[in-house]
Structure formats: C-alpha cells, structure tokens
Amino acid sequence: xxxxxxxxxxxxxxxxxxxxxxxxxxxxxxxxxxxxxxxxxxxxxxxxxxxxxxxxxxxxxxxxxxxxxxxxxxxxxxxxxxxxxxxxxxxxxxxxxxxxxxxxxxxxxxxxxxxxxxxxxxxxxxxxxxxxxxxxxxxxxxxxxxxxxxxxxxxxxxxxxxxxxxxxxxxxxxxxxxxxxxxxxxxxxxxxxxxxxxxxxxxxxxxxxxxxxxxxxxxxxxxxxxxxxxxxxxxxxxxxxxxxxxxxxxxxxxxxxxxxxxxxxxxxxxxxxxxxxxxxxxxxxxxxxxxxxxxxxxxxxxxxxxxxxxxxxxxxxxxxxxxxxxxxxxxxxxxxxxxxxxxxxxxxxxxxxxxxxxxx
Ligand code: IPM
Ligand code: MG
Numbered sequence: 001x002x003x004x005x006x007x008x009x010x011x012x013x014x015x016x017x018x019x020x021x022x023x024x025x026x027x028x029x030x031x032x033x034x035x036x037x038x039x040x041x042x043x044x045x046x047x048x049x050x051x052x053x054x055x056x057x058x059x060x061x062x063x064x065x066x067x068x069x070x071x072x073x074x075x076x077x078x079x080x081x082x083x084x085x086x087x088x089x090x091x092x093x094x095x096x097x098x099x100x101x102x103x104x105x106x107x108x109x110x111x112x113x114x115x116x117x118x119x120x121x122x123x124x125x126x127x128x129x130x131x132x133x134x135x136x137x138x139x140x141x142x143x144x145x146x147x148x149x150x151x152x153x154x155x156x157x158x159x160x161x162x163x164x165x166x167x168x169x170x171x172x173x174x175x176x177x178x179x180x181x182x183x184x185x186x187x188x189x190x191x192x193x194x195x196x197x198x199x200x201x202x203x204x205x206x207x208x209x210x211x212x213x214x215x216x217x218x219x220x221x222x223x224x225x226x227x228x229x230x231x232x233x234x235x236x237x238x239x240x241x242x243x244x245x246x247x248x249x250x251x252x253x254x255x256x257x258x259x260x261x262x263x264x265x266x267x268x269x270x271x272x273x274x275x276x277x278x279x280x281x282x283x284x285x286x287x288x289x290x291x292x293x294x295x296x297x298x299x300x301x302x303x304x305x306x307x308x309x310x311x312x313x314x315x316x317x318x319x320x321x322x323x324x325x326x327x328x329x330x331x332x333x334x335x336x337x338x339x340x341x342x343x344x345x346x347x348x349x350x351x352x353x354x355x356x357x358x359x360x
Pocket of ligand 2: 251252255
C-alpha cells in the first residue's frame with residue numbers, strides 16, 4: 001500500500017522535526033507493510049522567500065492530490081523577522097489559514113494528555129495532577145473571527161479596526177457531529193464551550209449543539225463559558241473528556257491545555273475535513289530561537305504522524321506501535337532538552353527520532 005503524503009517542513013524547527021517523523025513513518029512502513037511516498041511543498045516563510053507569498057496555488061494543488069499532509073511549523077520571530085513587515089495576507093500564518101480553508105479542514109483535534117513518564121513536568125499541584133487527564137480539544141477551524149471580514153480605517157482622524165465573528169448553523173453542526181462521534185469512542189462526555197452570556201454566535205452554537213446531542217443519547221453534554229473553562233483547565237482538568245469549541249476559543253484553550261501537560265513539545269494535532277483527508281501538525285510553533293540546532297523535540301510531530309496513520313489510513317496497529325515506541329523511549333529515560341529532568345539522558349532531535357524508529 002502506497003501512502004501519498006505531502007510534507008510541509010515549513011520554518012524554524014519545522015524541517016528538523018518533519019525529518020524525524022518521516023524516519024518513523026518509513027520504519028513503521030517496513031514493519032507494517034506500507035510505503036510512504038513524500039512530496040515536499042513550501043509554505044509560510046519558506047514560500048515567501050522563494051515566491052513572495054506564503055502559499056502558491058501549485059502547492060495547494062499538490063496537497064489536494066495527496067492522501068494526507070504532514071506539516072512541521074511555520075512562522076518566525078514576529079518582532080525581528082522581515083516576513084512581519086509584509087501586509088497581513090502575505091505573512092507566513094496566512095498560508096496556514098489558507099490551506100485549512102482551501103482543503104475544508106474544519107475539524108481540529110488537539111489531544112492534551114498527561115504522560116505518566118512526564119508527570120514531573122506538569123506545572124499543576126500534585127494533588128491535581130495525580131488524577132491525570134486526557135482531553136480532546138475539538139476546535140472549529142475554518143470559521144469565526146479568523147475568517148470573518150476585517151478592516152482597519154481612519155474615521156475622523158481616529159484609527160479603527162474591525163473583525164467579525166460569524167457562524168452559520170451548518171458550520172456548527174458539522175463540528176458538533178465530529179465532537180460527539182469522537183466522544184462516543186472515548187469517555188462519552190462533551191463539554192461545549194462558548195460565551196453565550198454575551199455573544200449571539202455563542203447562543204446559536206449552544207442551540208445547534210443541543211440539537212446534535214439528541215442523536216447521541218449516550219453522551220453527556222454540558223455547556224461551559226469560555227472564561228470558566230480557562231479556569232477549570234488548571235483547577236480540575238480531569239473533569240474533561242471532549243471540549244468542543246469555536247475557532248478562537250479553541251486556539252487559546254488548546255495552548256493552555258498543552259501547557260498544563262507541561263510539555264508543549266509532546267502534543268499532536270489533526271485537522272480533518274469530511275473525508276479521510278487530513279493535515280497533521282504538532283500543536284506547537286516554529287521555535288525560531290532553537291532552529292537549526294538539532295535540539296527540538298520531534299515527538300509532537302511523530303505523534304501527529306501516528307494520528308495520520310489512524311485517521312487517514314486506518315492503520316491503527318501501526319499508529320499504536322508508533323505511540324508505544326514513544327512511551328518506551330520516555331520510560332527508558334531519554335529526553336530532549338525541553339522535557340529534560342534529573343537522572344534522564346538528554347538526546348538531540350535526530351537521536352530522539354532514531355530511538356523511536358528503532359523501537360517500532
Ligand atoms: C494554531 C496557530 C495558528 C492559529 C496561527 C499560526 C494562525 O496559533 O495553529 O493554533 O491560530 O490557528
Ligand atoms: Mg494557536
């Protein structure tokens with residue numbers, strides 16, 4: 001079986017971590033009888049440097065023709081990089097927003113779980129972290145504020161900027177259905193997060209989520225306001241199973257949830273459309289300060305590749321083997337710098353990739 005995978009190494013540490021995920025996929029292929037074929041495309045700053053724009057039509061066409069996309073990270077230092085002197089629609093992030101929209105990747109899955117082996121890195125009090133947690137953040141990814149009309153004008157000599165937050169019921173319904181479907185395979189609880197005490201878009205969100213819930217009587221649904229959710233994530237993260245929320249709330253809460261695990265370098269993500277197609281990327285950014293030093297943590301990208309095997313290719317056994325190899329390497333005490341603790345063995349990005357590949 002051939003897996004036609006488009007890769008976006010991207011910027012910063014992106015190329016280093018994607019190289020390790022490729023290594024792991026190749027090893028898993030040898031073991032489980034599939035053949036990953038990689039085609040690289042440029043996106044973000046890497047594309048700006050060559051083409052002047054963060055994503056070309058040709059690159060989108062290549063990605064669209066693939067079975068799945070594996071991405072590293074894009075973007076640079078927003079205060080020093082020349083990319084951020086460009087107009088907003090030509091900056092690295094615009095490429096990521098565009099590929100999500102063009103490929104209709106409306107469902108973003110961001111698992112945040114506490115690895116037993118890394119419990120020491122969890123910044124929460126031990127009485128909280130001892131309960132453990134395993135949260136799936138389902139973030140709507142192609143609507144809301146990030147895709148609404150925006151403008152900046154000068155009115156009577158005063159600068160004024162506007163962003164608009166719009167959701168129609170179809171956009172809400174399709175992400176809600178994904179959320180309930182995922183919950184059915186987990187602990188059967190959905191926490192829908194909104195700001196229904198203020199926003200119309202949230203009030204519609206709540207209504208539509210309740211309508212969808214009627215088809216999933218086994219799933220417990222609760223609603224939570226986003227500000228409370230931000231608090232509950234540090235107070236009692238064990239209460240959550242699936243967190244279902246709109247684009248900007250999901251952006252913010254997923255960063256918070258990942259930090260609570262103590263190791264943003266560990267967290268994978270999948271962005272899916274209505275087919276088996278998906279874009280898989282680590283939840284973290286491009287870390288320009290450590291780029292090119294071979295010290296980044298490739299595990300989030302490797303775990304994203306495992307999500308790809310599971311969601312896009314139904315290769316559950318191979319996906320499980322990759323995840324087990326990650327756990328094995330951690331239990332043997334190997335760590336990259338970001339998750340290093342006393343008594344462990346510090347390894348480079350490429351060593352970590354090889355150690356994981358060898359254990360598949
Ligand atoms: C993320 C990132 C992006 C987002 C940025 C880079 C546009 O923060 O994937 O969470 O906000 O979606
Ligand atoms: Mg973000």
